[in-house]
Amino acid sequence: MSNLSTLSTPNVSNQTIVENKELSLLQSVKEFFVNRDLKFYVALTGALAISGVGLYYYTASKSPRPKSSKKKKGKSQKGTTRTAASSAETSHTGTTSVLSTYQNLTVQSSYLAAKGIRGKAIEEEIQYEILSQAEIEEMPQEQRSKAGQVLKDRGNDAYRQRNYDRAAKLYTQAIAFHPNSVFYGNRAACYFNTEQYHKTIEDCSKALSLDPSYVKALNRRAAAYEQTDQFQEALYDYTASCILDNFSNETTVASMDRALKMIAEIKGRELMRDRKKRLPSPRFIKAYLDSYRNETLQALQEESSDRDDENTGINAENDSQNVLNSEENGDLYYRRACQKIQECDYPEALKALEKAVELKCTNLAQAIDMRGTFIYLEGDTERALNDFSKAIELKPDFIRPYIKRASIYMERGNISEAWREFDEAIKINPNDPDGTRQAIIFDRVILAMHRISLYFITGELQKASEDYRKSIELDGYFVFGYIQLAIAKYKLGPPEAGIDIFKESLQRFSKSADMHNYYGELLLDLQRFDEAMEQFDIAIELQKGNPLPYVNKALAAFQRQDPAQAEELCRKALEVDPDSDVANPAMSQILIQQGKTESALTYIEKCVEVSRTETEIVAHLQFAEAAKSHLHFARNYPQFADRLTSIRGDVQTIKKIIEQDENVFYSDENGISPLHVACSKGQSEIVSLLLEHGHPWNAIDVNGKTAAEYAKENGYNEIYQRLLEEGCRVELILGVLGGKNQEEEKNNDGKPSNEDFLTRPLKYSEDGTRLLDYENNGVMMGWEKPLMEKHAQIICPRENLGILNIGFGLGLIDTEIQKYKPHTHTIIEAHPDVYKHMMAEGWHLKPGVKIIFGRWQDVLDQLDTYDGIFFDTFGEFYQDLREFHEEVPNFLKSEGIYSFFNGLGATNPFFHDVYCQIVEMHLADVGLKTKFIEIKIDPSADEIWNGVKGRYWTLDTYRLPICEFMTF
Numbered sequence: 001m002s003n004l005s006t007l008s009t010p011n012v013s014n015q016t017i018v019e020n021k022e023l024s025l026l027q028s029v030k031e032f033f034v035n036r037d038l039k040f041y042v043a044l045t046g047a048l049a050i051s052g053v054g055l056y057y058y059t060a061s062k063s064p065r066p067k068s069s070k071k072k073k074g075k076s077q078k079g080t081t082r083t084a085a086s087s088a089e090t091s092h093t094g095t096t097s098v099l100s101t102y103q104n105l106t107v108q109s110s111y112l113a114a115k116g117i118r119g120k121a122i123e124e125e126i127q128y129e130i131l132s133q134a135e136i137e138e139m140p141q142e143q144r145s146k147a148g149q150v151l152k153d154r155g156n157d158a159y160r161q162r163n164y165d166r167a168a169k170l171y172t173q174a175i176a177f178h179p180n181s182v183f184y185g186n187r188a189a190c191y192f193n194t195e196q197y198h199k200t201i202e203d204c205s206k207a208l209s210l211d212p213s214y215v216k217a218l219n220r221r222a223a224a225y226e227q228t229d230q231f232q233e234a235l236y237d238y239t240a241s242c243i244l245d246n247f248s249n250e251t252t253v254a255s256m257d258r259a260l261k262m263i264a265e266i267k268g269r270e271l272m273r274d275r276k277k278r279l280p281s282p283r284f285i286k287a288y289l290d291s292y293r294n295e296t297l298q299a300l301q302e303e304s305s306d307r308d309d310e311n312t313g314i315n316a317e318n319d320s321q322n323v324l325n326s327e328e329n330g331d332l333y334y335r336r337a338c339q340k341i342q343e344c345d346y347p348e349a350l351k352a353l354e355k356a357v358e359l360k361c362t363n364l365a366q367a368i369d370m371r372g373t374f375i376y377l378e379g380d381t382e383r384a385l386n387d388f389s390k391a392i393e394l395k396p397d398f399i400r401p402y403i404k405r406a407s408i409y410m411e412r413g414n415i416s417e418a419w420r421e422f423d424e425a426i427k428i429n430p431n432d433p434d435g436t437r438q439a440i441i442f443d444r445v446i447l448a449m450h451r452i453s454l455y456f457i458t459g460e461l462q463k464a465s466e467d468y469r470k471s472i473e474l475d476g477y478f479v480f481g482y483i484q485l486a487i488a489k490y491k492l493g494p495p496e497a498g499i500d501i502f503k504e505s506l507q508r509f510s511k512s513a514d515m516h517n518y519y520g521e522l523l524l525d526l527q528r529f530d531e532a533m534e535q536f537d538i539a540i541e542l543q544k545g546n547p548l549p550y551v552n553k554a555l556a557a558f559q560r561q562d563p564a565q566a567e568e569l570c571r572k573a574l575e576v577d578p579d580s581d582v583a584n585p586a587m588s589q590i591l592i593q594q595g596k597t598e599s600a601l602t603y604i605e606k607c608v609e610v611s612r613t614e615t616e617i618v619a620h621l622q623f624a625e626a627a628k629s630h631l632h633f634a635r636n637y638p639q640f641a642d643r644l645t646s647i648r649g650d651v652q653t654i655k656k657i658i659e660q661d662e663n664v665f666y667s668d669e670n671g672i673s674p675l676h677v678a679c680s681k682g683q684s685e686i687v688s689l690l691l692e693h694g695h696p697w698n699a700i701d702v703n704g705k706t707a708a709e710y711a712k713e714n715g716y717n718e719i720y721q722r723l724l725e726e727g728c729r730v731e732l733i734l735g736v737l738g739g740k741n742q743e744e745e746k747n748n749d750g751k752p753s754n755e756d757f758l759t760r761p762l763k764y765s766e767d768g769t770r771l772l773d774y775e776n777n778g779v780m781m782g783w784e785k786p787l788m789e790k791h792a793q794i795i796c797p798r799e800n801l802g803i804l805n806i807g808f809g810l811g812l813i814d815t816e817i818q819k820y821k822p823h824t825h826t827i828i829e830a831h832p833d834v835y836k837h838m839m840a841e842g843w844h845l846k847p848g849v850k851i852i853f854g855r856w857q858d859v860l861d862q863l864d865t866y867d868g869i870f871f872d873t874f875g876e877f878y879q880d881l882r883e884f885h886e887e888v889p890n891f892l893k894s895e896g897i898y899s900f901f902n903g904l905g906a907t908n909p910f911f912h913d914v915y916c917q918i919v920e921m922h923l924a925d926v927g928l929k930t931k932f933i934e935i936k937i938d939p940s941a942d943e944i945w946n947g948v949k950g951r952y953w954t955l956d957t958y959r960l961p962i963c964e965f966m967t968f
């Protein structure tokens with residue numbers, strides 16, 4: 001997680017862009033909480049993380065495009081397994097004596113005789129409904145159980161006809177025959193439908209005492225709890241239901257979310273009502289005030305101090321205290337407030353300001369503005385607005401209160417009102433006699449900065465960066481002007497532009513901890529860990545009391561899969577500032593991700609304590625509640641919490657789970673599934689059992705590692721082969737079944753589809769070694785040159801051939817092909833920017849070259865037959881590649897050679913193996929035999945991927961495919 005995005009694009013809840021120096025990280029951490037899917041969170045917390053790890057497909061961003069978002073579940077959930085519970089009951093027959101059987105028969109026959117009823121079925125129906133408890137108890141268990149079922153079925157009929165009272169009666173009688181969780185559960189449904197919620201709860205509780213994992217009963221009880229405003233209980237039940245059901249029921253997940261929000265809102269309101277107003281940590285306040293240019297304050301203080309000195313000769317703290325005690329002088333209180341602000345004693349400053357306002361000090365507008373600021377920091381925006389308005393009334397040319405009012409509107413999402421405030425402030429004439437004062441310049445800079453933050457919100461980055469330039473011109477010493485400009489440039493791209501500004505600015509502000517910190521964030525965003533760490537270390541060195549760089553280091557460590565170090569760093573940040581609303585959320589998040597829910601809870605509670613506004617409190621409370629409800633589940637369902645441990649490595653347990661028809665696919669907080677464990681231990685029997693019972697072959701742990709890799713690392717090659725076969729089998733079946741479902745794959749991917757890609761701008765780097773798309777995905781990169789040379793050599797075994805290349809990119813392969821002096825050299829290219837580039841470079845004039853502009857799919861009718869064909873597009877899927885392979889025999893001469901860029905599953909060695917086999921099989925289907933030659937490559941250096949979003953290649957070997965017609 002990087003904070004940069006939040007620094008550079010403050011969302012509406014950020015007060016100001018300058019304030020973001022403190023809030024950027026906080027915000028990102030909060031966003032983690034606020035935007036995170038609660039279900040994900042609940043699943044994460046605690047030891048039992050039930051994973052929805054989907055299948056991991058291709059991860060290479062090159063052709064063919066990944067379809068990583070396509071998820072397959074493990075074994076599909078059966079939902080409730082009530083039949084299992086009831087059959088367990090029926091086997092519990094107890095001892096039925098001959099006497100009681102005889103007695104029963106006597107009871108039945110005498111009753112029937114009395115009624116004169118004949119016919120077995122009718123007899124049963126009637127007798128079951130009217131037998132007394134004593135009579136029922138006389139019946140043999142087996143018969144009672146059968147009667148219970150008959151009555152339940154009849155109850156179900158009545159229920160379907162919405163005759164709930166009758167249905168409830170039938171279920172009651174069924175229970176009398178044979179208490180069973182389903183009968184209680186069904187009766188509870190009748191009670192729920194007739195709004196008898198307490199009875200519903202009672203029956204569900206009985207059902208759950210018989211079968212604690214009865215999901216329907218949990219849901220029903222939860223709904224009844226909700227109806228009776230018992231939200232906490234409802235939440236516990238919904239949470240248990242979600243976990244037991246693997247979060248497969250969307251309605252329950254939504255209900256859980258709703259209950260969480262409801263509880264958090266209620267508690268949040270209560271907390272806000274009861275809690276004493278409290279200022280944030282001194283560090284937070286200082287950073288906030290600094291963002292309004294402490295110089296302004298200093299100037300005021302000096303001014304007031306000078307005047308006081310002249311008037312009273314009072315200078316020392318003790319003296320001023322005496323005067324404060326003896327004289328009711330507003331100016332002295334104002335001066336004291338300034339002093340206290342300088343000393344970071346903010347509660348005292350606020351008290352002094354209250355007094356200064358009460359006694360109408362000379363700088364009344366400033367005092368009210370400052371008091372409003374503290375009130376705002378306490379979280380009372382309404383009263384703060386009041387103060388800012390009063391300050392403006394008193395001093396209409398006072399810029400800062402306008403800005404502060406605008407920030408509050410921004411925070412509330414009222415953009416138009418915020419603009420109105422800025423416009424008002426801008427009208428204040430900078431050239432009035434006061435306009436020469438430094439303070440006014442500062443105010444105008446701050447104003448500019450705040451306006452810019454609105455541009456960020458509205459996505460007008462270009463305008464923002466222009467304004468930054470202006471604000472820097474106004475005041476070349478305002479370090480945040482440079483920081484924000486750098487971030488804006490970075491966001492606008494290319495990333496180097498942002499880096500250059502940071503580098504330049506660091507020469508001027510080498511002692512600014514903030515500058516180093518944010519430069520570090522930018523580097524972290526680019527995954528340049530070592531350099532980022534270096535910057536954070538400098539920031540720490542320069543400003544020891546700042547928790548922010550520690551937390552940034554912690555997040556970097558966490559990204560690098562080192563949670564222990566991340567935790568340690570957060571601890572350091574908290575030593576620096578125990579109340580930090582940056583370090584506390586980060587710590588809780590890191591702990592949760594490690595499954596340490598109990599400890600995380602302490603920090604989440606601290607987050608609640610230090611939050612300023614109700615919105616923040618509610619967001620944190622939601623997560624505190626989610627964590628608590630998970631702990632509640634773990635306590636109440638230890639058998640499920642332990643299941644993961646018991647699954648591991650024990651054939652009998654696996655068999656038992658399979659017998660119980662339960663899901664064999666779980667994973668712990670590190671994403672380790674039973675298959676991973678079995679593979680690492682070489683337990684082939686378990687591997688087979690798991691695969692046969694729906695465990696996904698391609699589950700990955702949190703590091704993206706497959707179970708097959710665990711097997712290989714431990715020398716279990718047979719198991720690796722078994723998984724390889726399974727992967728191919730499943731993918732081939734899915735390929736056949738899902739083959740036509742291409743659109744879905746494309747749009748789920750979250751990355752640009754081919755059409756999207758072709759309509760968005762591309763960027764060629766100046767040195768011609770990179771082609772990036774609009775999101776900085778690498779379309780083609782210089783490190784592939786040796787591969788392209790080899791491909792060219794393969795498809796052009798000699799001069800004077802007819803060659804077809806699909807996808808020009810950087811023209812690497814085409815440049816190579818030219819060296820073989822082809823007789824014809826046809827290039828299909830679909831992207832307008834690439835085509836323009838080709839024309840600018842005069843490719844249309846090169847010997848033998850014929851450019852066909854368009855998607856290969858649309859221009860097949862313009863093709864001839866060729867001696868060599870190469871295929872390498874972007875933004876396409878395996879299905880597209882496969883479609884092209886079906887066309888190859890139409891355009892390849894009988895002795896010709898076909899090859900393609902092999903980026904299949906290129907971020908994981910096992911997936912790469914699977915997909916190489918699959919593509920080979922598909923090529924065989926069209927009569928082409930494939931040979932792979934292996935080329936060692938190492939594009940792992942950080943510099944290669946600098947500024948590129950995501951590495952599409954992480955393997956050390958490239959398997960270059962050579963395809964020719966099969967000979968029979």
Ligand SMILES: C[S@@+](CC[C@H](N)C(=O)[O-])C[C@H]1O[C@@H](n2cnc3c(N)ncnc32)[C@H](O)[C@@H]1O
Nearest residue numbers: 807809810811812813830831855856872873874
């Ligand atoms: C990875 S680059 C090719 C790099 C090339 N092999 C080289 O040596 O530089 C992919 C190219 O395919 C083009 N492309 C993407 N989709 C296409 C399609 N459907 N038809 C034709 N060209 C396409 C892209 O615009 C891009 O220029």
